[in-house]
Amino acid sequence: MLNNAWKKFIHVSKTNWIIRTIVAILIIILFTISLIRFLSIPKVESQNLNIRKNPSPYAKVIGNVERGQSLHVIKKNKNTGWWKIKINNQKGWVASWLINKEKYNAKNSDNIAETTIVLDPGHGGSDAGTLSAEDDKMEKVYTLKTALKVYHELQNLNANVLLTRDSDKYVPLANRAYLSYASKANLFISFHFNSSNGMYNANGYQVFKYHKNADTFANIIDKKFENLPMENRKVDFGNYYVLRNNTQPAVLLEMGFMDNTHDFKLIKSDAYQQKIASDVRMAVQEYFKD
Structure with missing residues (x-):
């Protein structure tokens, strides 16, 4: 056979x-x-994820996804990071950046984890920003150092944190504002240090805002900064491009004067930069408090 x-x-x-x-x-x-x-097919590694009716941390929670469940992804928004999914015949949206965070549990977490925050280290690359009194230290160096410390603080809250730059490179102002718009950022925070244009007699920090939607956060963060060893120059209107051309709640922080000896001693210190980062984190927590 x-x-x-x-x-x-x-x-x-x-x-x-x-x-x-x-x-x-x-x-x-x-x-x-x-x-x-x-x-x-993505599998949920976090303990629990919210399914929301719309791609927003403010949208109604219509269900949950437990650890180990597979997600049938219908649509991915690469700009916002929100995914439309279908599970058990239910459709909704999940914050994709939380899928692989093993310790995250939506049932006992606040909604900060589902927010997107854009951090904007001012200047960079060919744009040095303002200079210290001796003209040998550049603003761009310290805006990046400070923003990176804030980045790590907010990452620990599981938020989706985006940087307009993460190295010494030039980024056009329009690109910075567009990132805020495209990602539908819940907050935009721009970091700067001030100058008195050679007068050397101005000092202190200041919070600027442009649109009404930034009023609440501007006041909260200004209050948190009161523990800084600097004069508080108070919240003010700032006609800056990254604020004016920003549809999302946006503030610009001037955290001391580069050309003031007292201020610059603080500006260049890791301790002061970390203090700013901790205060920003606390302000964010208060702003998004349920």
């Missing part, structure tokens, strides 16, 4: 061989595609 089967096999026509080969290749391709799709 085996002998007859072998004879039939080796005497198959060339045409049939080609057909069988093509069919086999197609089967392998289809199997590979199915396997890739199966392996690429």
Whole structure:
């Protein structure tokens, strides 16, 4: 019997061989595609995720996804990070940046984790910003150092934190404002240090805002900064591009004067930068408090 089967096999026509080969290749391709799709289905590694009616931390919670469940992703918004999913015949939105955070549990967390915050270290690259009194230290260095400390503070709250720059590079003002718009940021915070244009007699920190939607956060963060060893120059209107052309709640922080000896001693210190970062984190927590 085996002998007859072998004879039939080796005497198959060339045409049939080609057909069988093509069919086999197609089967392998289809199997590979199915396997890739199966392996690429995201699984929830956090303890629990909210499903919201709309892609916003303020939207109604309509369900939850537990650890180990697979997500059928219908749509991904690469700008905001929100994914539209379907699970158990229910459609809704989840904050994708929380999927792999193993310790995150929506049931006992505040909604800060589902917010997007854009941090804007002022200047950079060919734009040095203002200079210290000796003209040897550049503002751009300290705006980045400070913003990175804030970044780590907010990352610890599981928020989706975006930086307009994370290195010494030039970023046009329009790009900074656009990132805030495209990501639908819940907050935009721009970091700067001031100058008295050679007078050397001005000092202190100040919070600027432009649109009404920034009033609440501007007042909260100004209050948190009262523990800083600097004069409080109070909240004021600031006609700056990154505020004026920003649709999201946006503030610009001037955290001391580069050309003031007292202020600059603080500005260049890690301790002062970390104090700013801690105060910003507390202000964010208060702003998003349920």
